[in-house]
Amino acid sequence: MAKPLIGTPAVAPWTPDQPIISIVDVRKAFGAFEVLKGVSLDVRKGEAICIIGPSGSGKSTLIRCINALVDVNSGSILVENQEVNDPRLDKLKLRRKVGMVFQQYNLFPHKTALQNVMMAPINVLKQDKKEVEERARALLAKVRLTGKENSYPGELSGGQQQRVAIARSLAMRPDIMLFDEVTAALDPETVKEVLVTIRELAEEGMTCLLVTHEMKFARDVADHIYFTDKGVIVEHAPPEEFFANPKDERTRTFLGQIL
């Protein structure tokens, strides 16, 4: 049985046969502009979900709702059966369970790669420094950055920084990882090294939500693809079906433009 993680009362204790994330009719407006117009989706534990769609379709806002970086106006977001859209939510507890990697890496420039990975477990979770360091070194090895432990972000390439960011997020031992266009700012030749890392994570059974423009990657890795346009989910399907036989005209237009 899952322990109460977030601080709000669970609808019912979460069991692994239920969706780990369940979003129902979520709406969000920035001022008069409605970014999400009633979005629903379910994610099961261990699934890799790719969200694709044109710029401004609300993809990033959607995944930012899941770790409460964005507050929604209405609707329900359950993470392990805990309501995220609830004023009593302990955001910090939620964020310890939901890791996030950003387009611009957002590493802490005054800390080395190793320190970047170690900081949050030590400062936030108050874990033992020695144990965290061991784990951080193992994580950096996992993202193939052995030897770069003492480099500062400014001394690393974009792809290397992004892999440090992934290791930093994993150091918190999250149940879910969110990836917000993590390869969009990278050189084409470094995109691959980051995607390989994410693919390994997904294959190990980490629940992953990715906003991405890498269609080939989405096709190979995703268990399910969601296509968003103008704040709504236009269609969703397993990748083979999604790419081979898109049903909606908007999906066909989008895929026609980028493939």
Place this chain on the structure above:
Amino acid sequence: MEAVAEWGRALYETTGINLTILYDAFDQKRFISGLGMTIYLSVVSLFFSLVIGVIGAWAQGSDFKLVRWLINGFIVIFRNTPPLVQIFFFYFGLSNLLPYIEDADGMRAPLFTNVQWAIISLSLFAGAFNIEIFRSGIEAVPNSTKEAASALGYTRLGTYLYIVLPLAIRVCLPALNNNLVNLLKTTSLAYAIAVPELLYASKQIWTDAQNVPTMMVVLLFTYVALVGVLVWAMNAWERSMAIPGYGAGRAR
């Protein structure tokens, strides 16, 4: 020591330049204790002004309007009034409104001494500027960096202490440097409430020895040296904090 005194006397006899602080033990003691008081005022006020700056800049980002309003009010008052007027306000104005205490001899004494008032006044004066200086550094930290900290579970305070402040200090060091140099020089205003600092001691010396121009030159050079040491220390600090690939460290 004796050789210095000998040289001081000879200098006076041959050129008429009267450096009593070199050969007169009493003047020498006054001058050194004045120098000591200036250093003491500077170091203590510098420390408290930094504390005020760090806390004030943090409170400026508060969710409570009243807190932000109070901080901004404080900045306006202390930035828009001359430091000498502030020192007078505290020492002659506020001091009289506060309760008096009995000193060791059973005499009625003010709650704070003139030295304490000088420290309070100078700390608040420099602190008001430091808040704005730290704010400039804080605002230079990208929101995306703060968002990354939030996403890792940092609280607002944790984000400030571990991420924003260390980056902000690096950005605002040149401006901070300037303000701290100013603070060191402004300690001379404590003269006006009879704090025996460098200027006060020098004035006593030139009144007794009638060597006004000489002591003026000594005074100027002493301040140049004091500020020189401070700037050297600040630059060393700046260098030690440079990050490879970031800000000034990028060139390395």
